[in-house]
Amino acid sequence: MELYFFRHGETDWNVEGRIQGHVDVPLNDKGRGQARSLVPILKKLGIQALLSSDLCRASETAELIAKPLGLPVHVSEGLREVHFGRIQGLNREEMATQFGFTFARDVMARTLSDAELVQYGTETSEKVINRVTHAFIDLLAKHGQGQYQKLAVVTHGGVIRRLIIQATKDDPFYSAIPNGTLYPMTFSSTEKKFQLRNFVPWG
Numbered sequence: 001m002e003l004y005f006f007r008h009g010e011t012d013w014n015v016e017g018r019i020q021g022h023v024d025v026p027l028n029d030k031g032r033g034q035a036r037s038l039v040p041i042l043k044k045l046g047i048q049a050l051l052s053s054d055l056c057r058a059s060e061t062a063e064l065i066a067k068p069l070g071l072p073v074h075v076s077e078g079l080r081e082v083h084f085g086r087i088q089g090l091n092r093e094e095m096a097t098q099f100g101f102t103f104a105r106d107v108m109a110r111t112l113s114d115a116e117l118v119q120y121g122t123e124t125s126e127k128v129i130n131r132v133t134h135a136f137i138d139l140l141a142k143h144g145q146g147q148y149q150k151l152a153v154v155t156h157g158g159v160i161r162r163l164i165i166q167a168t169k170d171d172p173f174y175s176a177i178p179n180g181t182l183y184p185m186t187f188s189s190t191e192k193k194f195q196l197r198n199f200v201p202w203g
Contacts (some may be wrong), residue, residue, distance in 0.1 A: 001136075002197070004045060005153045005160050005183045008058040009034040014179065017108065018091045020057075021084035022155075027060050034063040034180040041182070042152050043069055050141060052154040053079035062154045074143075078135030082128050085121025111161050125162045132159060133194075136187050145187035167196045 009031025013020050027035070042065060050073045052062035062073045087095055087107065095104035099120070106112055114124045132155075139148075157177035163185070184197040 001187045002150045002185055003153050003185045005185055006181060007177050008061040008154055009175045009177050016091055017141045019087050021081050021085050021088035023088055024056050027057050032064060035061040038180055039065055039068050047150045047152045048148050050152045050154060052184050055080055058154045074139055076135040078131040079155045082125040082158035087120050128159060128162050129166055133192050140189055163194050168192055
C-alpha cells in the first residue's frame with residue numbers, strides 16, 4: 001500500500017506556537033488554502049481515498065481535498081496527534097513560566113524522548129505508533145486488502161515525526177514537519193510496519 005502522509009493545514013494555534021495535541025483547533029484561511037493546493041498533486045499521484053485523523057483541523061483538510069476529487073474520506077481517532085498532557089494549549093512563554101526555559105526551548109526545537117516527556121503526562125511514542133498501525137489494520141479489515149493501493153493520510157506533525165524516527169532509526173529526528181508536505185511511505189499488513197519510500201518529502 002502506497003501512502004502519502006501529510007500534516008493538516010495551518011491553524012491559528014500553529015501561528016501562535018501553541019501545543020495543540022488533542023485540542024480540537026480548526027483550520028485558518030491559510031490552512032484551507034494549503035489543503036486546496038494539494039488537490040492537483042494528489043490527483044496526479046492517483047490516490048483512491050483519504051484516511052484522516054478525527055480532529056477537525058485534519059478532517060477538514062481531508063474534506064477540502066476529497067470533495068473536488070470525488071474521493072471517500074475515512075476518519076480514525078487512531079490518527080490523532082500525540083496527547084501532550086499538561087503542555088497542551090501552552091505557547092513557549094507559558095511553558096517557560098510553568099516548566100522552565102530549557103524545557104520550553106527544547107520542546108520547540110526537537111523531538112523530546114518519552115523519558116523527558118512522561119512526567120508531563122504525554123502519550124508515549126509506542127502508544128502513538130500502535131494506534132496508527134491499528135487504524136490501518138481496521139481500514140483493511142473493513143474495506144479489503146486490495147481495495148486501496150494508494151492513500152493520502154491526513155494526520156499531525158507529532159505522528160509523522162514518530163513514524164519517521166521508527167522508520168529511519170534517527171532518534172531524535174530534528175527536521176520540522178511543515179503543514180501540507182507529503183511524506184511517501186508504505187505499510188506492510190503482514191509486518192505491521194511503516195517504511196519511508198523516499199526520505200525527501202514532497203511539497
